[in-house]
Amino acid sequence: MAPKSLRLSKSRFLAGLQCHKQLWWRVHEPDAPELVPDAALRNVLNQGNEVGRRAREYVPGGELVDLPFYEFDNKVAQTRRGPRGYGVVEVKATNSLKPEHLPDVALQVHVLRRAGLPVERAAVMHLNPECRYPDLSNLFAREDVSAPVEGVLLGLPDELAAQQRMLEGPLPQVPIGDHCTRPHDCPFLERCWPKLPDHHVSSLYRIERKKALQYEADGYATIYDLPSDLELSVIHQRQVRAVTAGRMVVEPALAGALVQFASPLAFLDFETVSLAIPRWDGCRPWQNVPVQFSCHAEERGRGLVHYEWLADGAGDPRPALAEALVAACAGARKVVAYYASFERDCIRQLAEAVPRLAKELQRIEKKLVDLLPLVRNHVYHPDFGGSFSIKRTLPALVPGLSYADLKIGDGETATLELMHLMFSEELSPVERVELREALLRYCERDTWAMVKMLAKLRTLVAEQLELF
Numbered sequence: 184m185a186p187k188s189l190r191l192s193k194s195r196f197l198a199g200l201q202c203h204k205q206l207w208w209r210v211h212e213p214d215a216p217e218l219v220p221d222a223a224l225r226n227v228l229n230q231g232n233e234v235g236r237r238a239r240e241y242v243p244g245g246e247l248v249d250l251p252f253y254e255f256d257n258k259v260a261q262t263r264r265g266p267r268g269y270g271v272v273e274v275k276a277t278n279s280l281k282p283e284h285l286p287d288v289a290l291q292v293h294v295l296r297r298a299g300l301p302v303e304r305a306a307v308m309h310l311n312p313e314c315r316y317p318d319l320s321n322l323f324a325r326e327d328v329s330a331p332v333e334g335v336l337l338g339l340p341d342e343l344a345a346q347q348r349m350l351e352g353p354l355p356q357v358p359i360g361d362h363c364t365r366p367h368d369c370p371f372l373e374r375c376w377p378k379l380p381d382h383h384v385s386s387l388y389r390i391e392r393k394k395a396l397q398y399e400a401d402g403y404a405t406i407y408d409l410p411s412d413l414e415l416s417v418i419h420q421r422q423v424r425a426v427t428a429g430r431m432v433v434e435p436a437l438a439g440a441l442v443q444f445a446s447p448l449a450f451l452d453f454e455t456v457s458l459a460i461p462r463w464d465g466c467r468p469w470q471n472v473p474v475q476f477s478c479h480a481e482e483r484g485r486g487l488v489h490y491e492w493l494a495d496g497a498g499d500p501r502p503a504l505a506e507a508l509v510a511a512c513a514g515a516r517k518v519v520a521y522y523a524s525f526e527r528d529c530i531r532q533l534a535e536a537v538p539r540l541a542k543e544l545q546r547i548e549k550k551l552v553d554l555l556p557l558v559r560n561h562v563y564h565p566d567f568g569g570s571f572s573i574k575r576t577l578p579a580l581v582p583g584l585s586y587a588d589l590k591i592g593d594g595e596t597a598t599l600e601l602m603h604l605m606f607s608e609e610l611s612p613v614e615r616v617e618l619r620e621a622l623l624r625y626c627e628r629d630t631w632a633m634v635k636m637l638a639k640l641r642t643l644v645a646e647q648l649e650l651f
């Protein structure tokens with residue numbers, strides 16, 4: 184038998200399926216800093232625990248066997264029941280069955296059979312995307328995976344033995360590849376992946392990994408190395424031109440595209456939370472629900488006026504948010520967003536959730552204009568680094584303005600902190616005030632960024648006209 188510290192658990196085995204090297208580090212360096220779960224992972228784990236707890240309520244007569252892990256005999260005795268043989272049900276906090284769930288179930292079937300239990304059926308019980316609050320009777324959907332699990336079981340003993348052998352030896356040599364991010368991002372990416380030079384070919388906007396590898400194999404490591412007769416998309420061509428010239432490229436068509444941004448404008452941004460188990464009417468599992476917005480609105484006689492709204496507490500925020508939104512956008516001819524399909528989705532949700540304001544909300548939706556394609560189709564700055572996210576484009580287009588000075592500086596953290604603010608009972612009143620302030624300033628920065636970016640684009644057009 185393997186020494187205690189080298190024994191496999193379910194999560195270790197699944198990590199080993201992704202990569203033996205990752206498993207080796209997990210086992211031999213359990214205190215590695217990369218293995219400390221970050222806020223995003225902690226949120227997923229917390230919500231997963233809540234889903235597991237809920238799932239037990241959906242199994243009539245079910246009882247939690249919650250004995251310490253070393254009480255093997257008592258666990259087996261408590262689990263022994265059922266004249267129809269045994270079934271294993273794995274609960275997953277996802278909205279669908281995923282291929283990586285199968286080895287997870289298979290390992291449990293393997294262990295139970297080796298312990299002498301004749302397991303005959305296996306199922307995955309996942310969240311049901313058709314479920315709508317408040318009717319949670321169909322919160323879960325079950326899928327029978329008995330047949331595919333039997334397939335996985337065929338190779339499982341060999342894989343277990345291989346993992347155990349590997350763990351007793353030195354760190355295995357495993358080349359980097361697609362497996363580093365599938366099915367999950369490996370925590371050791373920074374250890375294995377080489378630091379790429381600036382403007383590496385993989386930084387071409389949304390380039391497929393396969394294509395970047397091919398460019399590399401052809402001897403083109405960076406954008407500077409690409410031959411001039413290479414066939415490239417229009418955006419890639421602009422990126423190559425900007426990078427090789429070392430300065431921003433602005434297309435003459437920008438002037439025409441700016442016409443749709445007709446004043447008075449409102450600049451709008453939402454923040455959302457996503458709950459595994461829905462809490463508000465009409466919501467499904469993991470739905471992104473708007474709970475905050477910031478809006479800078481141009482108003483006659485008042486200049487640029489800032490409106491903001493942020494949920495307080497666990498109640499349904501949508502009616503009050505929708506009302507504040509309608510008031511904020513009341514005078515706008517066009518409503519500017521960055522990646523407007525997100526704002527469109529939020530506004531549609533609000534219209535469904537608050538029918539008395541549906542007409543006004545639909546009017547706002549019709550006024551949406553998107554700043555992101557305006558930049559993507561007309562401008563490239565070498566500092567964009569192949570990304571048109573506002574976090575990359577803002578500091579390049581508006582030097583001195585970024586998210587670096589804020590307590591909350593990215594959308595993922597904002598979402599987690601919003602959940603904290605709304606649902607945590609552990610916050611003191613002072614912490615609550617501070618967190619609200621940090622969230623308000625973050626969302627405000629998003630709309631202020633759009634104000635400044637649009638102004639910059641107009642300046643660029645004016646400069647072009649002066650040149651002609």
Ligand code: SF4
Pocket residue numbers: 201202203204205357358359360362363364369370371372373375376
């Ligand atoms: S980065 Fe890739 S090769 Fe390195 S341990 Fe992780 S999965 Fe394995």
